[in-house]
Amino acid sequence: xxxxxxxxxxxxxxxxxxxxxxxxxxxxxxxxxxxxxxxxxxxxxxxxxxxxxxxxxxxxxxxxxxxxxxxxxxxxxxxxxxxxxxxxxxxxxxxxxxxxxxxxxxxxxxxxxxxxxxxxxxxxxxxxxxxxxxxxxxxxxxxxxxxxxxxxxxxxxxxxxxxxxxxxxxxxxxxxxxxxxxxxxxxxxxxxxxxxxxxxxxxxxxxxxxxxxxxxxxxxxxxxxxxxxxxxxxxxxxxxxxxxxxxxxxxxxxxxxxxxxxxxxxxxxxxxxxxxxxxxxxxxxxxxxxxxxxxxxxxxxxxxxxxxxxxxxxxxxxxxxxxxxxxxxxxxxxxxxxxxxxxxxxxxxxxxxxxxxxxxxxxxxxxxxxxxxxxxx
Numbered sequence: 506x507x508x509x510x511x512x513x514x515x516x517x518x519x520x521x522x523x524x525x526x527x528x529x530x531x532x533x534x535x536x537x538x539x540x541x542x543x544x545x546x547x548x549x550x551x552x553x554x555x556x557x558x559x560x561x562x563x564x565x566x567x568x569x570x571x572x573x574x575x576x577x578x579x580x581x582x583x584x585x586x587x588x589x590x591x592x593x594x595x596x597x598x599x600x601x602x603x604x605x606x607x608x609x610x611x612x613x614x615x616x617x618x619x620x621x622x623x624x625x626x627x628x629x630x631x632x633x634x635x636x637x638x639x640x641x642x643x644x645x646x647x648x649x650x651x652x653x654x655x656x657x658x659x660x661x662x663x664x665x666x667x668x669x670x671x672x673x674x675x676x677x678x679x680x681x682x683x684x685x686x687x688x689x690x691x692x693x694x695x696x697x698x699x700x701x702x703x704x705x706x707x708x709x710x711x712x713x714x715x716x717x718x719x720x721x722x723x724x725x726x727x728x729x730x731x732x733x734x735x736x737x738x739x740x741x742x743x744x745x746x747x748x749x750x751x752x753x754x755x756x757x758x759x760x761x762x763x764x765x766x767x768x769x770x771x772x773x774x775x776x777x778x779x780x781x782x783x784x785x786x787x788x789x790x791x792x793x794x795x796x797x798x799x800x801x802x803x804x805x806x807x808x809x810x811x812x813x814x815x816x817x818x819x820x821x822x823x824x825x826x827x828x829x830x831x832x833x834x835x836x837x838x839x840x841x842x843x844x845x846x847x848x849x850x851x852x853x854x855x856x857x858x859x860x861x862x863x864x865x866x867x868x869x870x871x872x873x874x875x876x877x878x879x880x881x882x
Contacts, residue, residue, distance in 0.1 A: 538604060538609070538611050539574070539575040539576075539611075539612075540572050540573065540574065540575065540608075540611055541573050541574055541575035541576070541577075542571075543570075544570075545568065545571065545627075546569055546571075547566045547567065547568055547569065547628075548569055548703060548706045548707045548710055549565050549703030549706045550563050550564065550565050550567075550703070553633075553634065555633045556633075562631065563631075564623075564624075564631040564634040564635075564699075565623050565699050565702070565703055566623070566628055566629070566703070567621070567622070567623050567628055567700070567703035567704065568593075568620060568621040568626065568628045569620050570593055570597070570618070570619045570620075570621075571618050571619075572608070572619070573611075574612070574614055574615065576614065577614055577615075577616060578614030579613070579615045579616070580879070581712075581713055581714050581715055581738045581739075582615060582616035582617065582711055582712075583610050583615050583618070583715045583717055584618045584620065584707065584708070584711075584715070584716045585606065585717045586700075586716070586717065586718040586719070586726075587620075587622065587625075587722065588719045588720025588721040588722055588723070589689050589746070590639070590641045590686050590687060590688075591625075591720075592622075592626035592627070593620055593621050593626065594626075595685075595719070595857070595859055595860065596617075596619050596859060597619060599859075599860045599861075599864060600669070600670075600681035600682040600685075600860060601669045601678045601681070603865075604865070605859065605860075605864070606717075606864065606865075606868045609864075609865050609868040609869075610872065613872045615872075618707065618711060618714070620707070622696065622700055622722070623699045623703050624689075624690055624696070625687060625688075625690075626687055630688065630690075635692075635699070636690065636691065636695065637691040638688035638689060638690065638691055639688070639689050639691045640686070640687075640688050641686055643674045643679075643683050644674070646679075646682070646683055646686065647672055647673050647674065649822060649856065650857045651668045651670075651673070651679055652671065652672030652673055653665050653822065654666075655672070658822065659822055659824075660791040661819060662820060662822070663820070664820040664852070664853060665819075665820035665853060665855045666820075666852070666853035667820075667853040667854045667855065667858070667861035667863055668855065668857075668860075668861055669860075669861065669862050682857075689721075693746075693752070693753055693764065694754065694764035694765075696721065697725070697728070697764050697765055698764070698765055700722075701725075701729070701732070704725065704729055705729060705732060705733055705736070708729065708737070712736070713735070713736050713738050714736070714738060715738055715740070715741065716729055716730070716737055716739075716740050717740075717741040717743065718741070718742060718745070719743040719744060720744055720746045720823075720856065721746050723744055723745025724762050724763065724830065726740030726741065726813075727763075727808065727813060727834070728762070728763050730807070730808055730811040730813075732768075732807075734807045734808070734810065734811060738881075738882055739812040739814070739875060739878055740811060740812070740813045740814065741814045741816065741871055741874075742813065742814065742815045742830065743816045743858070744816060744817065744818060744823045744827060744856055745815070745823075745827075745830050746823065747826065748795070748823075748826030748829045748830070749761055749795070749830055749832075749833035750781045751796060751826070752764075759776035759779075760776050760779065761779055761781070761798070761837070762830075762834075767805060768805065769803035769804065769837075770804050770806050771801075771803060773803065778803070779798060779803060780798065780800075781797065781798060781799060782796070782797060782799040783795070783796050783797075784796075784797070791825060792825045793825040793826045793829060795826070795828070795832050796829065797832060798833075798836055798837070803837065804837050804838035805834075805837045805838060805839050806838070808834070808837075808839040809838060809839060809840065810881070811839075812840075812841075812842075812881060813840075814841070814842050814844055814871070814874050815827065815830045815831045815834070815841055815842070815843045815844065816844050817845045817846065818854040818856065819846060819847045819851075819854055820853060820854060821854070821856040821858075822856060827845070828845070830843075842874070844874070846858075846867065846870075851863060851866055851867060851870065
């Protein structure tokens with residue numbers, strides 16, 4: 506009983522922190538974005554019967570939240586896909602109550618569709634289907650995302666200045682962010698496999714779109730464009746996770762960029778047809794030695810006409826590998842642009858740049874790129 510009382514007291518204290526943060530920080534945007542229509546729907550999904558049961562349940566459905574501008578001015582919508590242990594809330598606000606990327610894109614005339622990955626957030630997690638989960642500790646989140654400059658785990662960490670608060674547990678802004686963290690599928694290969702068809706179903710429903718992915722889903726726009734080049738008009742890959750070939754699992758990305766098959770030419774009989782080699786030296790100090798294809802090189806013809814923007818931050822744990830994605834795509838015959846944010850005067854960002862103090866400055870760079878590529882369609 507004593508332990509239960511202590512737990513309840515702790516929960517009340519945390520709730521008080523969140524409410525205080527909300528009342529103190531929310532609603533401070535002087536010119537809120539005008540949204541013409543807002544709502545949600547689910548796409549994909551299939552019924553299944555668990556072993557030993559006669560009852561039907563649903564899995565693989567994708568939650569989609571949409572924001573339609575009051576005065577649309579852009580031909581194609583934007584689909585926003587979050588990263589690991591996150592949900593679509595990453596794009597709809599910031600922990601200190603400022604407008605998110607979703608609202609900014611709407612203000613520029615884009616229809617925006619924000620998803621919760623399959624098995625994440627409001628896309629229900631079915632343990633019988635997806636298997637084990639993983640989660641992040643508060644300390645791990647602070648070290649990796651919100652206060653890396655205090656831990657100095659990699660050379661670029663010291664440049665991190667853009668998180669709106671201390672970045673440590675107990676700070677109300679950090680507590681808001683950590684409260685948003687959820688369980689993820691432990692298997693990233695499974696996450697990719699179950700999200701791909703549901704995301705394609707979304708594109709089939711809304712029509713051709715730009716795809717913006719971050720971290721775990723950073724390269725998924727490329728995966729979708731390879732599968733359905735008719736439905737992807739451009740890809741913004743924000744700090745894709747891991748790096749080509751390496752990935753986050755012992756086996757890495759067997760298809761170079763993804764766990765699942767891509768349409769290489771010459772065609773692959775199996776992923777073992779791809780051969781990889783690591784650079785003998787990095788392109789610059791404090792960068793990773795990229796993995797690229799060894800000869801013979803297989804190209805990705807379905808991606809040759811899809812504009813792709815690979816985005817790197819100054820102070821992220823993934824800064825050393827961001828450019829490797831661009832290098833791999835280029836070698837595979839895929840034109841792309843690598844945007845290292847400091848090169849356009851945007852400094853101090855960590856991995857969760859969509860939540861940081863200059864998040865709308867970054868969003869403006871993205872919409873400028875989209876404006877630049879619109880002549881292609």
